[in-house]
Amino acid sequence: MVKKVQKTKTSNVSKDAKADVPTVLSLVDHDQLIMSDVQKEILKDEIDELPPIKEGELNVSGIYAYDLEDKLEVKAYIRNGYSKSIALKYIPFILLNSKGDKLAYQMFNLEELGEIPSGAARPVKLYFEKKNVYVDKIPLNGWKIAFDARLKALKKVKVSYQDLPVMDTNNRMVLESFLDELPDLNEGEFSISKFSIGLDTGGHILATIIMRNATSKPIKLEKMPVSIKDQNGNVVKSNIFELNNFVVNPLKAKMCNFVFPTNIRVQENISLDDWEILFKSEPLAKVPKNAQN
Structure with a gap:
C-alpha cells in the first residue's frame, strides 16, 4: 500500500486572497448508517491532516494507493469549497508523480456520491483498471491525484x-x-x-x-x-x-x-x-x- 497525505507549500498571500475553507466529514446515507464511530473518527483524523482548501475550490486529495493485482485502489477525499452543494457525474481522474508524469488516467461515474454540501469532505474509493495504469508500481512518495482540467462541477439550480x-x-x-x-x-x-x-x-x-x-x-x-x-x-x-x-x-x-x-x-x-x-x-x-x- 502506498499511503500518504498530500502537502502543499505555504507562502505569504495578499489580503485579497481567498480565505481557507474548513471542511468536515460528510457521508452518503448508507455509509452514515453502517460505519462505526471508530471508523468515522479515523476518517475525521485523515481530513484534519489534509492541507486547507480555498473558497470556490473543488479539491481531491489522495490518501493511499493499493495494488489489488487486477486493479489499483485509490482512496481520496473530494472537498467542496463552493458556497453551494455540488453534484459530480462522469469525472476524469489523473495520478501524477512529482515530475508531473501521468501514472494513471480513468473516467469515473460519481453519481452515487450524491450532492456534496458546501464545506464538506466526502471519502471515495476509485478503482483504476490496470489497462489505465501506466507504471508497474506507484512511487511511495511524491504522487498525487487530480481532476482532469476539463472537470466541471455540476451546481444544482x-x-x-x-x-x-x-x-x-x-x-x-x-x-x-x-x-x-x-x-x-x-x-x-x-x-x-x-x-x-x-x-x-x-x-x-x-x-x-x-x-x-x-x-x-x-x-x-x-x-x-x-x-x-x-x-x-x-x-x-x-x-x-x-x-x-x-x-x-x-x-x-x-x-x-x-x-x-x-x-x-x-x-x-x-x-x-x-x-x-x-x-x-x-x-x-x-x-x-x-x-x-
Whole structure:
C-alpha cells in the first residue's frame, strides 16, 4: 500500500486572497448508517491532516494507493469549497508523480456520491483498471491525484416562473408544486417537461409544457416541432409551431401551450395523462379508410 497525505507549500498571500475553507466529514446515507464511530473518527483524523482548501475550490486529495493485482485502489477525499452543494457525474481522474508524469488516467461515474454540501469532505474509493495504469508500481512518495482540467462541477439550480398568466390560487399552487417536483436541473442546462395533455370540449388537443433555463443567458425559440403520441405509441398529431419571439430568461421557467384542432367533440374536458409529447416531427399513424378523423 502506498499511503500518504498530500502537502502543499505555504507562502505569504495578499489580503485579497481567498480565505481557507474548513471542511468536515460528510457521508452518503448508507455509509452514515453502517460505519462505526471508530471508523468515522479515523476518517475525521485523515481530513484534519489534509492541507486547507480555498473558497470556490473543488479539491481531491489522495490518501493511499493499493495494488489489488487486477486493479489499483485509490482512496481520496473530494472537498467542496463552493458556497453551494455540488453534484459530480462522469469525472476524469489523473495520478501524477512529482515530475508531473501521468501514472494513471480513468473516467469515473460519481453519481452515487450524491450532492456534496458546501464545506464538506466526502471519502471515495476509485478503482483504476490496470489497462489505465501506466507504471508497474506507484512511487511511495511524491504522487498525487487530480481532476482532469476539463472537470466541471455540476451546481444544482433552482428556477422560478416568468410571465405566468392570471389564474386562481389553486391552479398556481399546482404549477408551483409541479416545478418543485421536477428532476434537479444543473447549471448550464435547458430542459422541457410535459405538464399536461388533454382534449377540451371545443375539439382541441391541448399540450402544456414547462421550459426551464439554468443558463446565464436568455434562450430564444422561434420554431418547435411537436408530435403527440397516444397510449399505444401511435402518432396522432404532428406540427411545427411558430413561437413568435418566445424567450425563457436565465434561471426562469416558462409555460407554453400547443393546440391541435380535431373533429372530436366531447361533453367535458378529458385528461390524456398517458399520452406522450415529442419535440420532433413524426409521420402520423395510418388510419383505416373507414375510420372517422
